[in-house]
Amino acid sequence: MPPAAVPAEEPAAAEEEEEQQTKGLPALEGLVVGSYCHDVLLRGGRVVGETLGGAAAFVSNVLDAASPPEASFSVVSKVGSDFAYASAPAPERHPPLLCPAPTTSFHARFSDAVASAHAPDRQLRRVNACDPIYPDDLPDRRFAYGLAVGVAGEVLPETLERMIRLCRAVLVDAQALIRVFDAEGGGSGAAVRHIALEGTPYARLLERVAFLKASSEEAPYIGVEMARRRCCVIVTEGRDGCRLYWDDGEARVAPFTAVQVDPTGAGDSYLAGFAAGLLWGLSATDAALIGNFFGAAAVSQIGVPTFHPKMLQAVKQILEEKAIQRSSPCINGTTFTFQRSDKHDELHAALQEAARLMCEQQQNDTATDNCD
Numbered sequence: 001m002p003p004a005a006v007p008a009e010e011p012a013a014a015e016e017e018e019e020q021q022t023k024g025l026p027a028l029e030g031l032v033v034g035s036y037c038h039d040v041l042l043r044g045g046r047v048v049g050e051t052l053g054g055a056a057a058f059v060s061n062v063l064d065a066a067s068p069p070e071a072s073f074s075v076v077s078k079v080g081s082d083f084a085y086a087s088a089p090a091p092e093r094h095p096p097l098l099c100p101a102p103t104t105s106f107h108a109r110f111s112d113a114v115a116s117a118h119a120p121d122r123q124l125r126r127v128n129a130c131d132p133i134y135p136d137d138l139p140d141r142r143f144a145y146g147l148a149v150g151v152a153g154e155v156l157p158e159t160l161e162r163m164i165r166l167c168r169a170v171l172v173d174a175q176a177l178i179r180v181f182d183a184e185g186g187g188s189g190a191a192v193r194h195i196a197l198e199g200t201p202y203a204r205l206l207e208r209v210a211f212l213k214a215s216s217e218e219a220p221y222i223g224v225e226m227a228r229r230r231c232c233v234i235v236t237e238g239r240d241g242c243r244l245y246w247d248d249g250e251a252r253v254a255p256f257t258a259v260q261v262d263p264t265g266a267g268d269s270y271l272a273g274f275a276a277g278l279l280w281g282l283s284a285t286d287a288a289l290i291g292n293f294f295g296a297a298a299v300s301q302i303g304v305p306t307f308h309p310k311m312l313q314a315v316k317q318i319l320e321e322k323a324i325q326r327s328s329p330c331i332n333g334t335t336f337t338f339q340r341s342d343k344h345d346e347l348h349a350a351l352q353e354a355a356r357l358m359c360e361q362q363q364n365d366t367a368t369d370n371c372d
């Protein structure tokens with residue numbers, strides 16, 4: 001009598017969980033959660049621009065432009081019936097949910113003083129706030145990665161918790177977690193203020209987040225030394241590039257030259273470029289170069305930037321050549337490679353050339369416009 005079939009070794013719970021999580025997982029599908037908004041840019045009390053805004057716009061713009069061909073993503077965003085940019089490329093490709101409340105809107109007042117960590121280059125007021133994004137608003141399926149990128153408090157703690165359950169790796173913009181809005185009289189909207197992350201309901205979720213990005217103005221409110229023990233912390237430093245902090249290491253990543261005309265969306269574009277770098281299989285420190293590149297591109301234009309096809313072609317060619325492997329264990333795995341690779345400097349030099357192309361093209365376009 002043949003020996004009774006010996007049951008296969010029960011995979012350990014963790015391996016089973018791993019197996020479950022990767023079963024049928026779309027190769028590189030992402031989930032972007034955060035709302036589009038209306039931005040009004042003011043300088044010296046005068047309106048100098050009215051544009052589409054919100055991380056959903058800036059993030060989609062970069063992911064659509066720079067992700068590997070096999071990558072895709074869904075956007076969960078909310079607007080009101082007053083939304084004025086439904087036909088803009090990002091909302092057209094990634095339509096928002098329609099709500100009874102008005103579209104979130106911000107007034108950004110720019111100072112001419114040079115920005116610094118504690119004297120930011122703009123003062124923000126939130127004039128309207130659309131509905132929050134609830135856990136049930138999220139698609140009921142699994143994702144390789146998620147970007148929690150609220151700008152007006154719309155990504156609730158319970159929504160972030162559901163993102164963590166749905167996505168293998170979640171990247172968070174600190175502005176989604178630490179902003180509070182002090183409504184004041186006079187109808188000029190609510191001043192945007194920051195509170196310490198530690199005291200918020202988001203703090204307990206940090207150890208299940210892969211990357212937390214904060215600007216140098218936001219960094220004092222997240223407590224880098226505490227946060228880096230729970231996830232990799234990125235601090236963006238405007239024209240000085242960015243720094244990464246993980247449990248036992250840190251790295252400074254050089255910026256790209258840019259002629260700043262509007263800082264709006266730099267952080268959003270940075271985070272999307274960083275995510276795209278991870279999708280291409282780069283280490284976190286190398287992927288931060290892609291973040292710096294698209295952050296620089298964002299400040300070079302007012303509103304959501306358009307990228308010259310030649311520049312994008314150059315960037316994708318660089319990434320094809322330099323990317324280590326597409327099915328990177330990074331974004332699909334549970335561990336990340338943080339250190340810079342031996343190709344880091346070569347990658348920066350190649351991207352700097354593409355950035356020069358972008359600046360040149362911009363100057364040509366400006367000269368042409370001036371001649372029209």
Ligand SMILES: Nc1ncnc2c1ncn2[C@@H]1O[C@H](COP(=O)(O)OP(=O)(O)O)[C@@H](O)[C@H]1O
Binds near residue numbers: 214255258270294
């Ligand atoms: N003037 C600039 N020149 C070059 N790169 C810039 C400039 N401003 C921002 N960046 C890039 O964009 C990233 C995010 O910008 P930052 O201003 O730090 O974020 P936020 O918009 O969240 O305040 C920076 O890390 C940098 O790579």
Ligand SMILES: O=P([O-])([O-])O[C@@H]1[C@@H](O)[C@H](O)[C@@H](O)[C@H](O)[C@@H]1O
Binds near residue numbers: 055264
């Ligand atoms: O500039 P940045 O920090 O990357 O992100 C910005 C938000 O801080 C701002 O509230 C919003 O109105 C802009 O459209 C943009 O999303």
